[in-house]
Amino acid sequence: MSESVVTAERPAPNAAPADQTARSHVAFKVADLVVGRRLRFPIEDSAGLLLLAAESVITPRFKQLLLARGVEEIMLSPSDVDGMSGGETPSRGLSADTTFDPAGITILNEMIDTGRLFREDTGAKFKDRLIQHGCKGFKSGQQQQLVQKHSETCTRLDALMKSAAAGGNPGGEEIANIVSDYLSELVLDTDCVLDVMAHTKDYAEIAQHCLQMSLLGMVMAIDADMSEADIRLVGLCGLIHDWGMTYVPQHIRMADRVLTRVEFLEIQKHPIYTLEMLRKIKAIPSQVPLVCYQVHERPNGTGYPRGRRGTNIHPCARILNVADAYAALVAPRPFRQPLEPYAALEYLIRQAAERMVDADAVRTLLHVVSQFPIGSTVQLSDGRKARVVRRNGNKYSSPIVQILEEADGTPTDPLDESLVLDPSEQNIQIVKVLSSAGREDVEASRSSVVLKRD
Ligand SMILES: [Fe+2]
Secondary structure, three states, rough: OOOHHHHHHHHOOOOOOOOEEOOOOEEEEEEHOOOOOOOOOOOOOOOOEEEEOOOOOHHHHHHHHHHHHHOOOOOOOOHHHHHHOOOOOOOOOOOOOOOOOHHHHHHHHHHHHHOOOOOOOOOOOOHOOOOOOOOOOOOOHHHHHHHHHHHHHHHHHHHHHHHHHOOOOOOOOHHHHHHHHHHHHHHHHHHHHHHHHHOOOOOOOHHHHHHHHHHHHHHHHHHOOOOOHHHHHHHHHHHHHHHEEEEEOOOOOOOOOOOOOHHHHHHOOOOHHHHHHHOEEEEOHHHHHHHHHHHOOOOOOOOOOOOOEEHHHHHHHEEEEEEEHHHHHOOEEEEEEEEOOOHHHHHHHHHHEEEEEEOHHHHHHHHOOOOOOOOOOOOOOOOOOOEEEEEOOOOOOOEEEEEEEOOOOOOOOOOHHHHEOHHHHHOEEEEEEOOOOEEEEOOOOOHHHHOOOO
């Protein structure tokens, strides 16, 4: 999931660790001890009683005994804390150390350094294939059918991810089919797909977040005039990139509190865990590992895992980085309410100004999501209440809307096509976005935000 968001909402990874004792030992949760790690220094309880000698190896039995005795926290030497990660080593042998499979990662780094995987985008543009619907609502039953598809796809994706996490070998073709299927839906009616995404309430789970990120990424890639091959690459990597989060302990992933430095380091390992899972997926395009590896890099070099900058980050990874952040911001998290779409956009515009995210990708997101995103409820200057149903070409401040209520509050007929209109053609303006229940606004000044090019 979005590390840019995690970083922004939680303390910096180099924040000070928990309580220091007089002897510089650090309080550490027993549940977070990593089985198999050898200790350089002894472990003591909070009263200074020796629990495990130096050079001992942490075992499941040792953790069980401590927890059975009601010991939930022990004191560790800071150097042992540095070598410790949250949660047990995954059962199929994934190391909690970010340097596992160094050969594979070295190959990826060489590919980035030499530009070997940054191919020229020469394919035919895809954008012109999209069917334009003008001032029309959605086809009857279309939304319900897409909601059903969304739910079934999440279930399928979740099963594929869990199979890969358990050491299985899911076929890359099945994942690619999900991309093809949704690409067809985007050609038929992109706005309807965006509308269904806007109304999906619970996408905090990994598979749901992956699907949101993949779909938004594909719409952005289409808008950015990428070739069909690159749009498919964005879709595929969006579906897969966060699979490594399954190896991050749930108490860290779903924490409703500030993460410790050690916990945040564990979150930062998820692209590496994903790479390890990808090695077992058959028929996966060669660029997929590279893009998945780079999704959390940042233009200013403060991302991970390598701190690459600007154009040393694959263009598809730059698109997905922003799609990931936006999907995370508008979704509920255990520690906050979801943001309103315009508040999420303003947040990302500010991040782009600091080169924390790619400015071109944010600009593309603005085109896609628009000033008044699809699914928003708005107040019109004639007093009527309406819902944004379609984008309207370059008229970002005047999307196609469907009237929901007359000025006196009388509900309208949802099937009346004459109530789907382009406000600019009737000299009507959108004066206000109405917050939806359970969403959180943020104060932000649009005038203070300027998008700079990298
Ligand atoms: Fe991620």
